[in-house]
Amino acid sequence: xxxxxxxxxxxxxxxxxxxxxxxxxxGVRMGDIATAAGISRQAVYLHFAxxxxxxxxxxxxxxxxxxxDRRLAPSRAANTGVERLALYIxxxxxxxxxxxxxxxxxxxxxDTDDAAAAAWKDRMLAMRDGCRAAIEALHADGTLAPDWMPxxxxxxxxxxxxxxxxxxxxxxxxxSTRQYVSRIKVLxxxxxxxxxx
Amino acid sequence: xxxxxxxxxxxxxxxxxxxxxxxxxxGVRMGDIATAAGISRQAVYLHFAxxxxxxxxxxxxxxxxxxxDRRLAPSRAANTGVERLALYIxxxxxxxxxxxxxxxxxxxxxDTDDAAAAAWKDRMLAMRDGCRAAIEALHADGTLAPDWMPxxxxxxxxxxxxxxxxxxxxxxxxxSTRQYVSRIKVLxxxxxxxxxx
DNA sequence: TTTTCACTTGACATAGTGTAAAGTCTGCTC
DNA sequence: GAGCAGACTTTACACTATGTCAAGTGAAAA
Numbered sequence: 314x315x316x317x318x319x320x321x322x323x324x325x326x327x328x329x330x331x332x333x334x335x336x337x338x339x340g341v342r343m344g345d346i347a348t349a350a351g352i353s354r355q356a357v358y359l360h361f362a363x364x365x366x367x368x369x370x371x372x373x374x375x376x377x378x379x380x381x382d383r384r385l386a387p388s389r390a391a392n393t394g395v396e397r398l399a400l401y402i403x404x405x406x407x408x409x410x411x412x413x414x415x416x417x418x419x420x421x422x423x424d425t426d427d428a429a430a431a432a433w434k435d436r437m438l439a440m441r442d443g444c445r446a447a448i449e450a451l452h453a454d455g456t457l458a459p460d461w462m463p464x465x466x467x468x469x470x471x472x473x474x475x476x477x478x479x480x481x482x483x484x485x486x487x488x489s490t491r492q493y494v495s496r497i498k499v500l501x502x503x504x505x506x507x508x509x510x
Numbered sequence: 511x512x513x514x515x516x517x518x519x520x521x522x523x524x525x526x527x528x529x530x531x532x533x534x535x536x537g538v539r540m541g542d543i544a545t546a547a548g549i550s551r552q553a554v555y556l557h558f559a560x561x562x563x564x565x566x567x568x569x570x571x572x573x574x575x576x577x578x579d580r581r582l583a584p585s586r587a588a589n590t591g592v593e594r595l596a597l598y599i600x601x602x603x604x605x606x607x608x609x610x611x612x613x614x615x616x617x618x619x620x621d622t623d624d625a626a627a628a629a630w631k632d633r634m635l636a637m638r639d640g641c642r643a644a645i646e647a648l649h650a651d652g653t654l655a656p657d658w659m660p661x662x663x664x665x666x667x668x669x670x671x672x673x674x675x676x677x678x679x680x681x682x683x684x685x686s687t688r689q690y691v692s693r694i695k696v697l698x699x700x701x702x703x704x705x706x707x
Numbered sequence: 708t709t710t711t712c713a714c715t716t717g718a719c720a721t722a723g724t725g726t727a728a729a730g731t732c733t734g735c736t737c
Numbered sequence: 738g739a740g741c742a743g744a745c746t747t748t749a750c751a752c753t754a755t756g757t758c759a760a761g762t763g764a765a766a767a
Contacts, residue, residue: 355756356713363756461696465693469679469697472679478670478672478674486668496662499658500701503700503702505700518745539722539723553744553746555725556745559725
């Protein structure tokens with residue numbers, strides 16, 4: 314499984330992203346992906362050992378295409394903790410809609426598949442690191458509200474920014490991406506920031 | 511399906527709750543439940559047409575056993591919005607651990623089953639109503655932070671109190687039930703309450 | 708011309724849900 | 738005490754999606 318046609322592999326990944334985006338991560342079978350990529354179902358298994366492995370590879374592929382690092386640059390360049398928190402939420406809020414289909418599929422797979430669970434956990438820990446950095450920046454500025462320890466504030470922010478919460482707010486509550494970003498910014502600022510008197 | 515032995519039905523429901531609690535809502539098959547109830551797998555279908563129907567009936571049964579209304583009484587008796595919000599979070603935070611197994615199973619089923627999805631939505635809308643009432647109480651007192659409209663604050667509080675968030679904070683972050691309650695109280699108060707100057 | 712590689716085709720194993728039909732056991736009623 | 742009805746058992750099978758296996762095709766490279 315190392316010398317196969319690299320173009321076919323790319324076509325499978327591209328088809329997977331397309332289908333998962335289209336169907337919002339639900340009801341996409343191996344056969345559907347194969348058909349979309351113009352090959353037989355079995356051929357998919359020549360490139361990816363299992364559905365979970367394909368999903369994991371797809372998230373990596375998508376991260377590459379979407380260039381996460383470039384997107385995160387503004388928040389990393391922030392001068393204050395307050396600014397960093399706002400810019401991180403901005404970046405994340407713009408990012409979720411782009412990854413939602415794939416993320417949802419992984420989220421669904423994680424309940425029955427250990428590989429998918431591990432991949433999801435890995436992504437979420439990376440995201441958590443951004444939350445931790447923002448909270449640490451507040452802490453360093455002395456603007457983290459005294460109710461919080463950095464650790465627990467990170468837990469809370471991380472949870473608040475989960476994909477499931479984004480899903481609930483946009484799908485069930487009808488918030489737009491713009492509204493999500495601005496309201497969560499307000500929420501996070503109120504919850505975690507205390508300007509020194 | 512109306513004149514069957516009511517005792518067997520109760521035994522199935524009781525076994526379902528027990529197994530779902532034990533296994534935290536995962537990997538519980540119809541056959542497992544049947545065995546636990548001391549009957550054959552097929553007999554379960556004499557009482558419940560499908561797995562989804564069984565899960566829905568189980569949530570209803572559990573609500574009855576746990577007496578939700580009694581639990582909610584204190585928050586309904588609150589004198590101020592701030593108090594009501596705190597008491598509602600208290601009540602909800604004590605409630606989730608009791609229903610987690612069943613809730614998780616329903617949550618997993620909802621992705622592939624419309625009946626389960628409808629049942630879950632129904633329960634969540636009932637929970638949302640408690641959130642709405644707390645936010646309305648703040649609003650009536652004039653203590654709802656001016657950043658929020660009652661509607662959007664309800665959306666945010668409702669999302670914040672989701673079972674998935676409780677799961678993330680307790681399982682992934684290691685918060686105890688006590689910590690969950692006290693920290694979410696702080697979070698919600700900071701986010702939504704503004705004492706008049 | 709033969710080998711090799713990527714892919715196809717078709718058959719099959721597996722898991723869990725749900726359906727269907729025939730058989731057993733118990734208690735009730737005439 | 739014969740027979741009937743209801744609740745449950747047993748066995749068999751359909752269905753869906755994942756994943757495995759083995760033989761076959763077709764084109765390019767050695």
